[in-house]
Amino acid sequence: MEKQRIINQQMKIETLRWFNNRLEMIDQRILPAAFEYLSYYTAHSVAEGIRNMVVRGAPAIGVAAAYGVALEALKLQDNSAAEFTSGMETGFSVLAASRPTAVNLFWALQRMRTVWQGVAEQSPRQIAQRLLAEAHEVLAEDIRINKAMGAHGAALLKDGARVLTHCNAGALATAGWGTALGVFRSAVEAGKKISVIADETRPFLQGARLTAWEMVQEHIPVTLITDNMAGHLMAHGEIDAVVVGTDRVAANGDVANKIGTYMVAVLAKRHNIPFYVACPLSTIDMNIATGKDIPIEERSVEEVKGFRDYHWAAEGVKIRNPAFDVTPAELVTGLITEKGVVLNPDAQGIRKLFETN
């Protein structure tokens, strides 16, 4: 991996980009203190980048995985067909094992596998080119989808709305534009004056570091709070709507998202504040009936002891670190998808998304 330091100024955020036959990803562990791209050449290094959260956010993980497959094919393209196939299978396995909750990872791997199967009779070099073209398409499509979601979601926000979001479902969580933050960008583009309240989102602090940074770059007013303040602000009438992203939606509309989302949803319900989930169709897992079956990643306890290398927790304490929770569909006012908004989502409403065109 090579590092490349870029002056931290207002810029179009390219979370992932293809450059000189390699994948470059913004190192999200060090933002906003530093803005750096890391370079990736293999499925194995991309899997490591997903695992250690250089890249995070369900759609971005999907795009990274697609490029990971393409990189592995390029790496193996001068081998025999048998060696190519064997190496590719290992690459798929390593990528699939990187993080368990975001379904976009598996969605992207399945998409790349289907493309591979369609050209399996061709040479490894031809297959590699086809897979790279598909990865480019996954990236481009992600941005198109985000903008479509943004337009549908923006219509839900009234002028002047103060909107809470949790974690980072922004350009940094996607190929660009963002899901929840894409809704905010689209609302502002449509001339609405909105302001954002960002939960800091312990332990990885995606809200304080990434969402706050994105909104400041865009000149969208943003106020940072700790994760335990949302209830107080809701009780004082200071929040008009909630929009979050998601890592996996079950067929019945249950939503897995960053830990703490469930608490926000319960509080929003109590205060009659609409709770929206920006959710591309690639995040809906029709193979899972309810949220109970969504695997929830438990990450290293080191993350909760402090932040980065700065530890403050008392020695000897046990620690839990579930990275996601599940918000039942009954708490979701609407799913914002690229095909429109599904109000009061349930199995029927979600099934319809996949039936119509």
Next chain:
Amino acid sequence: MEKQRIINQQMKIETLRWFNNRLEMIDQRILPAAFEYLSYYTAHSVAEGIRNMVVRGAPAIGVAAAYGVALEALKLQDNSAAEFTSGMETGFSVLAASRPTAVNLFWALQRMRTVWQGVAEQSPRQIAQRLLAEAHEVLAEDIRINKAMGAHGAALLKDGARVLTHCNAGALATAGWGTALGVFRSAVEAGKKISVIADETRPFLQGARLTAWEMVQEHIPVTLITDNMAGHLMAHGEIDAVVVGTDRVAANGDVANKIGTYMVAVLAKRHNIPFYVACPLSTIDMNIATGKDIPIEERSVEEVKGFRDYHWAAEGVKIRNPAFDVTPAELVTGLITEKGVVLNPDAQGIRKLFETN
């Protein structure tokens, strides 16, 4: 102020102590990395120690304020009666302005003023000795009250209970033993096996630093989580009860406590988990009808930017930092007081506490 470094080993926690004609307080800003006492000689320095959170926790603030009054009297005792009175009034004012939410501060100041008025005809030296004796009594009484609350509260916890607490309502928040953590200590003393789940409690991290440390010292099993994980654990049946402290309870039973308590209470209600508040009578403010009238302190935005001098938040973001929130009485299963438990607290139940003996 002098510093005194003590080996960090298992010990009886004396949050405040009188030593060599001065007040010593554990510096809670640096725990658990370091265990140090700071020394105080005047009301003014005690007020600063309260403001900057060397000492925190409603009952401990009350004890500190009582000693602050006594220290000021000792400092002024060789002055004329007029100078003594004038200096004392300034001392009272400075202490009263240190923090707005915890009513124990005002309760302790009123108690010291009443004592002063009772001996106003005596010499400054005699008054100072009387005030010092009263401060000692405030401290001793606080521990007695905590143990009485502990016994009442312990009876509410079943053997094996997994109990969530927020912030630190422990020995460090009182003269010793603790309110919420006093309930845990008493339960263990009574032979019950309980385990504690501690919210880390951003931004000051009282849970990660202080509650976790106290429980580790006591060998009471304790698991640390971030503030956004409580809902997930409740949804998975991993929490049997919640016990928290409080900074002020209104006459109708509304409870002001550390920011985030309200979110925990709402989640507990949803999951039919009992939510108890350990609350000495000195924390009940009969002059305030409902929680709406409790002043909520907004602290420096610096606290939310990061922790201590380590800042991670994006530059340019606005920040809110309300230090407390209000949990309506309807969400409180019971108030644990030194006079017993008030179930489903309301104005009538609370009034009775002050009528009976």
